[in-house]
Each structure stands twice: as structure tokens, then as C-alpha cells.
Amino acid sequence: MWRTCLLNYRGFKNSINIHFHRPHHQVPTRLKFIELFMTESAMLVKEGDSSNRVRPLLTFVLGGPGSGKGTQCAKIAETFGFLHLSAGELLRKEILSGGENGSLILDIIKEGKIVPSEITVNLILREIELTENRKVLIDGFPRTDENRIAFERIVGVGPDLVIFFDCPEEEMVKRLLSRNQGRIDDNIETIKKRLEIFDKLNLPVINYYSSKGKVHKIKAVGTTEEIFEKVNPIFASLSLN
Numbered sequence: 001m002w003r004t005c006l007l008n009y010r011g012f013k014n015s016i017n018i019h020f021h022r023p024h025h026q027v028p029t030r031l032k033f034i035e036l037f038m039t040e041s042a043m044l045v046k047e048g049d050s051s052n053r054v055r056p057l058l059t060f061v062l063g064g065p066g067s068g069k070g071t072q073c074a075k076i077a078e079t080f081g082f083l084h085l086s087a088g089e090l091l092r093k094e095i096l097s098g099g100e101n102g103s104l105i106l107d108i109i110k111e112g113k114i115v116p117s118e119i120t121v122n123l124i125l126r127e128i129e130l131t132e133n134r135k136v137l138i139d140g141f142p143r144t145d146e147n148r149i150a151f152e153r154i155v156g157v158g159p160d161l162v163i164f165f166d167c168p169e170e171e172m173v174k175r176l177l178s179r180n181q182g183r184i185d186d187n188i189e190t191i192k193k194r195l196e197i198f199d200k201l202n203l204p205v206i207n208y209y210s211s212k213g214k215v216h217k218i219k220a221v222g223t224t225e226e227i228f229e230k231v232n233p234i235f236a237s238l239s240l241n
């Protein structure tokens with residue numbers, strides 16, 4: 001049995017209808033996902049409801065270890081209804097679930113190094129495929145230019161915006177050493193390595209997105225609430241409904 005799907009693509013100037021015709025049993029999630037992601041500004045237009053984005057609004061949230069990415073993402077998610085995906089958390093879950101890459105991931109995290117892109121991108125992709133939420137925060141990814149390129153290759157698009165929490169090293173170290181969540185990488189030896197990797201590999205990613213005009217840099221000092229006061233207007237100014 002064949003099925004015809006209609007996608008109304010609304011660009012900045014024009015609107016076109018795209019018809020997909022394919023066997024009913026061949027509607028795999030990945031294909032659906034590629035369709036959904038085929039364009040930066042694709043919108044599914046239901047009659048009387050233009051608020052239903054096809055492609056999720058993607059936000060990358062970056063910053064050094066302990067800069068407060070997770071803390072602020074939780075507040076953004078709660079206030080603005082985003083799905084919060086922490087790449088580090090997905091990798092830690094993969095270790096705990098005894099997945100096939102678990103021991104490799106554990107060894108890499110202990111050293112503060114970066115997990116191969118394919119593994120992380122596929123974990124993120126799986127979560128995006130599972131959710132109906134069209135507003136997604138990706139916390140702590142991409143960590144390297146290679147991560148960034150792999151994401152764009154596999155997913156087909158980049159972020160709509162990037163938040164960069166800029167925090168002094170000594171503040172980050174202080175926060176990490178008092179986090180007390182039993183993380184294997186929250187010890188001073190691994191923290192030093194994570195900071196080095198951040199400077200060497202993650203700052204170039206931030207610079208890349210800055211050159212594209214996508215980065216909102218937030219000075220991440222002060223209380224959680226003070227920092228959120230700087231974050232809030234960025235999301236409040238987006239048309240999220």
C-alpha cells in the first residue's frame with residue numbers, strides 16, 4: 001500500500017507543496033527525520049495552525065566544564081518548554097545501560113577526552129527522533145569541529161542559535177569540585193584535562209558559530225538567577241509558539 005504525504009514548505013518568500021509518495025511500510029524514522037530536517041525554515045502548515053514547526057528549533061549550549069550549562073538549560077527548558085538533551089548525560093546513560101560502546105565511553109570520559117562523533121551524534125539523533133517537542137536544547141555538544149561537521153552531515157542542518165556561557169576557569173574549578181554528584185570526571189586531574197580540551201577543541205567551534213553570527217555570549221558569573229536574567233530575553237525574543 002502506498003502513501004502520499006504532503007509537506008508544505010514555506011520559505012522566506014515562497015510557499016511550495018512537496019508530495020512524498022512511497023510504500024506505507026517504508027516510512028522509517030530516519031527518512032522521516034531527513035524530510036523534517038530538509039530545510040532550515042521548513043514549517044508544517046496545518047490549516048489554521050502555523051505554529052507547528054516541522055524542523056525543531058535547535059539550540060546548542062556551550063561553555064567550559066562547570067560553566068553552568070546544565071543548570072541554565074534546566075531553567076530554559078522549564079520556562080520555555082524546550083527538550084533538554086545533555087550530550088554528556090546521554091553518554092553516561094549509555095555507560096550505565098551497558099550499551100555496546102559503554103566501556104569505550106567510560107575510558108574516554110575518565111580522561112576528559114572526546115567520544116567519537118558518530119556515537120554521540122547517534123545518541124542525540126535517537127532522542128530527537130523520539131520526541132514530539134519542536135524546541136530542543138543540546139547541552140555540551142558539539143565539542144570539536146569534527147563533532148560539528150558530523151552532526152551537520154548526519155542530521156543535515158546546524159543550530160538556529162548557540163548560547164556560550166563564558167566563565168572564568170577558577171570559578172568553573174570551584175563549582176566542579178563542590179558539585180558532589182559522584183561524577184568520575186569531577187576530580188582535579190581530569191578537570192585540568194577537560195579545561196585544556198575545552199580551550200583547544202571547543203573554543204574553535206564557538207568561534208566558528210560566532211563567525212556565522214549565531215552565538216549569544218553570556219558572562220556566566222553571579223547567581224544562577226542573575227545569569228538566567230541574561231539568558232531569558234534571548235528566548236523570549238524568539239517566536240516560539
Ligand SMILES: Nc1ncnc2c1ncn2[C@@H]1O[C@H](COP(=O)(O)OP(=O)(O)OP(=O)(O)O)[C@@H](O)[C@H]1O
Pocket residue numbers: 063064065066067068069070071072088140175176178179180220221222223224225227
Ligand atoms: N551561577 C552559579 N553559581 C554557583 N554555582 C553554580 C552556578 N551555576 C551552576 N552552579 C553549580 O555548579 C556546578 C556545575 O554546574 P552545571 O552542572 O550546570 O555545569 P555544566 O556546565 O553543565 O558542567 P559540565 O560541563 O561538567 O556538565 C553544579 O553543582 C551547579 O549546581
Ligand SMILES: O=c1ccn([C@@H]2O[C@H](COP(=O)(O)O)[C@@H](O)[C@H]2O)c(=O)[nH]1
Pocket residue numbers: 065086087088089091108109110111112113114115116120139140141142143147185194
Ligand atoms: O559531546 C560530547 C559531550 C561529552 N563528552 C564527554 O563527556 C564528558 C562529560 O560531558 P559534560 O558535558 O561535562 O557532562 C566530557 O568531558 C567528555 O569526555 C563527549 O565526549 N562528547
Ligand SMILES: [Mg+2]
Pocket residue numbers: 069070086088140
Ligand atoms: Mg553539564
